[in-house]
Amino acid sequence: MPSAIAPITNRFSQRVIRDVVGSLTVGIASGYAYWHMVHLPSIEQWRAYDKKVMAETKIIHDAWAAEQGNSFDHLLGTDNESISSNVGGSLNSISAIKLRAIAADLEDNAGEASSTHENASTPTPEHHQFGNSDSLDSHLLQDNSLSRMDAKQTGNIPSGGTSSLIGPISLSPLPLSLDASNLSFGVNPTLHETNSESDTFEPDLVIQQSLLSAILEPLEGAHPWKQNSLSSSDQELFPNQESPLNSFSAPSEKSSTWPQRRKHFFILSSAGKPIYSRYGSENEVTELMGIFQTIIAIVDDDSDDGDVINSFRAGTHLFVFKIMGPLYLVAVAATGETEEELKRQLEYLHDQIISVTTQTQINRIFEKRSNYDLRQLLTGTDVLLSKTISSFRLSHLHLLSSPSNVFINPKLRGKLHKALSSPAQHSTAALNTSSSSMSIPSHLLTTLLTTPSRLISSFRNPVLLHARDIFVIQNLIAAAANGAGFRAGEAWMPVCLPAFDSRGFVNIYVCCVLKCGADSGSGSGVESVFLGGNGVLGDGSAAVAGVRAGGVAASRVQHDEEDVFLVAVSRDREGFFDISEYKEAVFQTLQANGALDELEDALLDNPYRLTDFEGIPSQVRHFLCRNKKKMQYSECRSAPPYTSAGDYDRLQLLYQTLFSKIGKPTESAARPAKLVYLKGTHEAVVYLATSSYDIFAAYHPLISKQDAEDSTRLLYKWIKRMDGHLFCD
Amino acid sequence: MSGRGANSRRRPMLKVIILGDSGVGKTSLMNQYVNRKFTNQYKATIGADFLTKDVEIDGKNVTTQIWDTAGQERFQSLGVAFYRGADCCVLVFDVNNSKSFDQLDSWRDEFLLQASPRDPDNFPFVVLGNKVDLEESRRQVSQKRALAWCQQKGKIPYFETSAKEAINVDMAFQTMAKNALDQEADVEL
Numbered sequence: 001m002p003s004a005i006a007p008i009t010n011r012f013s014q015r016v017i018r019d020v021v022g023s024l025t026v027g028i029a030s031g032y033a034y035w036h037m038v039h040l041p042s043i044e045q046w047r048a049y050d051k052k053v054m055a056e057t058k059i060i061h062d063a064w065a066a067e068q069g070n071s072f073d074h075l076l077g078t079d080n081e082s083i084s085s086n087v088g089g090s091l092n093s094i095s096a097i098k099l100r101a102i103a104a105d106l107e108d109n110a111g112e113a114s115s116t117h118e119n120a121s122t123p124t125p126e127h128h129q130f131g132n133s134d135s136l137d138s139h140l141l142q143d144n145s146l147s148r149m150d151a152k153q154t155g156n157i158p159s160g161g162t163s164s165l166i167g168p169i170s171l172s173p174l175p176l177s178l179d180a181s182n183l184s185f186g187v188n189p190t191l192h193e194t195n196s197e198s199d200t201f202e203p204d205l206v207i208q209q210s211l212l213s214a215i216l217e218p219l220e221g222a223h224p225w226k227q228n229s230l231s232s233s234d235q236e237l238f239p240n241q242e243s244p245l246n247s248f249s250a251p252s253e254k255s256s257t258w259p260q261r262r263k264h265f266f267i268l269s270s271a272g273k274p275i276y277s278r279y280g281s282e283n284e285v286t287e288l289m290g291i292f293q294t295i296i297a298i299v300d301d302d303s304d305d306g307d308v309i310n311s312f313r314a315g316t317h318l319f320v321f322k323i324m325g326p327l328y329l330v331a332v333a334a335t336g337e338t339e340e341e342l343k344r345q346l347e348y349l350h351d352q353i354i355s356v357t358t359q360t361q362i363n364r365i366f367e368k369r370s371n372y373d374l375r376q377l378l379t380g381t382d383v384l385l386s387k388t389i390s391s392f393r394l395s396h397l398h399l400l401s402s403p404s405n406v407f408i409n410p411k412l413r414g415k416l417h418k419a420l421s422s423p424a425q426h427s428t429a430a431l432n433t434s435s436s437s438m439s440i441p442s443h444l445l446t447t448l449l450t451t452p453s454r455l456i457s458s459f460r461n462p463v464l465l466h467a468r469d470i471f472v473i474q475n476l477i478a479a480a481a482n483g484a485g486f487r488a489g490e491a492w493m494p495v496c497l498p499a500f501d502s503r504g505f506v507n508i509y510v511c512c513v514l515k516c517g518a519d520s521g522s523g524s525g526v527e528s529v530f531l532g533g534n535g536v537l538g539d540g541s542a543a544v545a546g547v548r549a550g551g552v553a554a555s556r557v558q559h560d561e562e563d564v565f566l567v568a569v570s571r572d573r574e575g576f577f578d579i580s581e582y583k584e585a586v587f588q589t590l591q592a593n594g595a596l597d598e599l600e601d602a603l604l605d606n607p608y609r610l611t612d613f614e615g616i617p618s619q620v621r622h623f624l625c626r627n628k629k630k631m632q633y634s635e636c637r638s639a640p641p642y643t644s645a646g647d648y649d650r651l652q653l654l655y656q657t658l659f660s661k662i663g664k665p666t667e668s669a670a671r672p673a674k675l676v677y678l679k680g681t682h683e684a685v686v687y688l689a690t691s692s693y694d695i696f697a698a699y700h701p702l703i704s705k706q707d708a709e710d711s712t713r714l715l716y717k718w719i720k721r722m723d724g725h726l727f728c729d
Numbered sequence: 730m731s732g733r734g735a736n737s738r739r740r741p742m743l744k745v746i747i748l749g750d751s752g753v754g755k756t757s758l759m760n761q762y763v764n765r766k767f768t769n770q771y772k773a774t775i776g777a778d779f780l781t782k783d784v785e786i787d788g789k790n791v792t793t794q795i796w797d798t799a800g801q802e803r804f805q806s807l808g809v810a811f812y813r814g815a816d817c818c819v820l821v822f823d824v825n826n827s828k829s830f831d832q833l834d835s836w837r838d839e840f841l842l843q844a845s846p847r848d849p850d851n852f853p854f855v856v857l858g859n860k861v862d863l864e865e866s867r868r869q870v871s872q873k874r875a876l877a878w879c880q881q882k883g884k885i886p887y888f889e890t891s892a893k894e895a896i897n898v899d900m901a902f903q904t905m906a907k908n909a910l911d912q913e914a915d916v917e918l
């Protein structure tokens with residue numbers, strides 16, 4: 001019996017097991033298959049898309065926030081729908097959905113931003129409506145042909161608010177889709193036409209079009225100065241693949257794969273000969289120089305009233321031109337920096353050239369020979385220019401027209417200043433302790449105690465140097481420091497300080513008085529590298545050549561460990577020995593009163609941390625403050641997130657935006673306290689202008705406006721209290 | 730540029746302007762010289778083209794920056810912009826087209842007016858009679874006539890060239906660069 005059942009039972013249980021096992025296997029397998037082959041990829045895809053959109057939004061927003069600081073006002077009261085339709089015409093590479101999202105984002109901020117414009121005194125920016133071609137046309141239809149190109153286009157965003165439109169000529173954005181063949185300036189895009197005699201033909205437009213496409217082509221394709229650009233990883237931001245929601249955007253966005261972080265500087269002569277290019281070998285950029293020269297000259301020639309080209313925008317790139325006598329300077333940037341800021345940077349670059357030649361010499365040369373190849377005279381100046389360019393990202397000197405100062409206590413400041421202004425006679429050494437001070441050389445104009453990036457103390461006798469001149473000096477030291485230039489011995493050289501007197505040289509004495517910096521790899525070679533020293537050098541180029549002997553590419557100087565230099569500016573070419581004696585007296589005094597040791601300790605704590613002080617509200621993430629009377633600024637040490645270059649750059653852009661909103665520094669001195677609050681995606685920033693300070697502070701993006709304002713006011717109180725620590729007289 | 734050693738002196742750069750009537754072969758000459766290429770197709774130059782070429786003259790390395798201009802009048806709105814700071818000017822005509830030769834005078838005058846070089850009488854010009862590869866029967870400007878003009882204008886060097894067959898092209902540009910360089914050396918600052 002059991003045998004009769006057993007097989008059945010067995011068979012039954014076998015079947016059950018088989019069924020269960022089978023269905024489990026199939027189920028699990030198909031589950032796995034679904035999970036790995038369908039679900040995960042789709043999650044991945046959405047994540048990737050999310051990331052992409054976030055990145056794009058961030059870039060666009062940052063650029064927007066920086067350049068179109070005023071455009072928040074435009075967006076106010078404009079509903080999302082109309083923004084996307086108006087802008088969509090020209091920004092055809094951004095899908096309408098994204099635009100709407102950005103617009104909503106911006107509108108959020110705009111509400112906050114403009115409601116804090118409690119100041120009726122600020123001139124409200126003109127309200128240019130997007131796509132209002134009437135007002136645009138009337139602005140742009142001056143009798144210069146470059147602007148005509150834009151007038152033909154509808155739906156352009158006015159670039160950079162009021163200032164650039166008021167400026168002589170300003171070119172609004174070209175369409176984002178910039179294949180060179182697809183530039184729509186209202187004429188047939190055929191560049192080389194085979195003898196067609198059509199009447200509608202406008203040579204001027206075609207000429208400019210061909211010139212522009214010649215510029216844009218290299219930007220698009222693989223080109224030497226593109227390959228050398230700062231980051232290649234950013235190219236990932238706009239991958240060529242079709243994004244999931246992009247189906248109804250214009251088909252041409254494949255061409256908008258421009259890397260984001262890109263910045264180039266060019267200097268050329270008015271004849272179109274290259275003088276300097278940040279990237280690319282000279283032959284590779286020669287053609288570009290010719291094109292720039294032509295663009296500048298066309299506008300120059302076409303306008304009778306001395307109009308010159310200021311800038312134009314091509315997609316994400318802003319081209320900014322600065323004409324300084326016989327030299328043309330061009331900045332090309334996709335960093336989101338404003339025209340105003342880039343122009344300022346070009347001026348600082350120009351100062352570098354003047355510092356080794358003088359304006360007078362440059363003018364004379366080009367009057368005599370417009371074809372002069374200035375590189376002959378500037379051999380080796382590249383290192384000064386490159387150093388200047390890298391300082392744009394690290395320093396606020398250019399923005400605030402003031403050097404930064406270190407944090408030290410007022411008592412030490414007093415000692416330092418005393419030593420500079422009335423150094424004790426040291427010739428009789430230890431015996432004579434009576435404080436008979438030595439007489440200061442009559443040809444001494446001013447003395448600075450400075451690191452390559454920050455001022456410590458200054459003594460005016462009687463001249464107070466402008467920030468531009470201080471920068472020339474600091475940059476010279478910084479450029480030489482990479483080759484350990486001024487660390488040993490004394491240097492004496494003619495330098496032209498462009499703000500003080502661009503017509504001639506003064507003589508500069510440099511000597512390192514405190515070595516805090518690590519011996520950066522130069523080892524025993526240090527002494528021999530330096531040649532600028534002890535002699536009196538005849539002409540400018542020779543002197544700088546001495547400095548240039550130092551290496552060109554070295555690692556960035558750590559700001560925290562910088563050497564301290566004594567710099568004396570003298571009128572007298574033969575004054576070296578007087579000044580050297582003076583320095584010795586200063587040095588002895590500093591050593592005698594212990595100031596050097598104290599200074600060394602103090603510098604270790606610089607830049608100061610926010611957490612070092614009770615009085616700084618804890619919400620403050622970062623701040624920057626300028627004393628308007630002393631014209632110096634102070635900045636706290638960057639803490640995360642601003643320790644990363646990208647985040648710091650973004651913060652700098654925001655500060656720039658705020659600064660340009662308030663207006664010229666000279667005007668603001670007279671105005672009552674004012675406050676602007678701007679909320680970005682990554683931080684909220686506040687700008688507080690009082691009669692004696694400009695204060696910029698960053699907060700968490702979700703801080704309430706009231707809290708941000710309150711803590712900025714507390715910060716102001718702290719700064720006022722600590723003024724003696726933060727700034728020198 | 731920072732990659733370049735501080736002490737390696739840069740090669741001087743010469744700015745060369747090519748002028749002449751439309752279709753005489755300016756662009757073709759430049760292309761032959763720089764790229765060693767020639768095409769029978771005619772594409773009018775619009776505005777300007779720029780090319781550079783490194784050459785060695787008497788053991789000295791120089792870079793020539795060649796500005797090829799448009800011959801067609803309607804594309805010539807650039808004037809001063811182009812001529813300013815030129816080191817040398819190349820005047821081109823077509824030996825098979827006497828009108829293009831007659832125009833040389835006005836091209837030269839226009840250049841001197843616009844560029845206003847310091848020493849107009851000694852400014853380095855070079856004259857090229859192009860398209861000598863075509864059959865002799867089509868020729869309208871004799872070598873003698875061209876040479877006479879050049880002589881009269883201050884001993885301008887003259888070359889008979891063909892962009893198509895690469896006749897005398899290198900020679901012409903070489904001479905031009907040399908003259909420009911000599912001129913350069915003459916001037917004291």
Ligand SMILES: Nc1nc2c(ncn2[C@@H]2O[C@H](COP(=O)(O)OP(=O)(O)OP(=O)(O)O)[C@@H](O)[C@H]2O)c(=O)[nH]1
Nearest residue numbers: 752753754755756757769771774800860891892893
């Ligand atoms: N047979 C022959 N044809 C030539 C020569 N040089 C140029 N051509 C032809 O002449 C025509 C015009 O040449 P281009 O070089 O474009 O003339 P261009 O002077 O630059 O004219 P524009 O740009 O209008 O000022 C083209 O079809 C060329 O192929 C030559 O040496 N021999």
Ligand SMILES: [Mg+2]
Nearest residue numbers: 755756773774
């Ligand atoms: Mg041509």
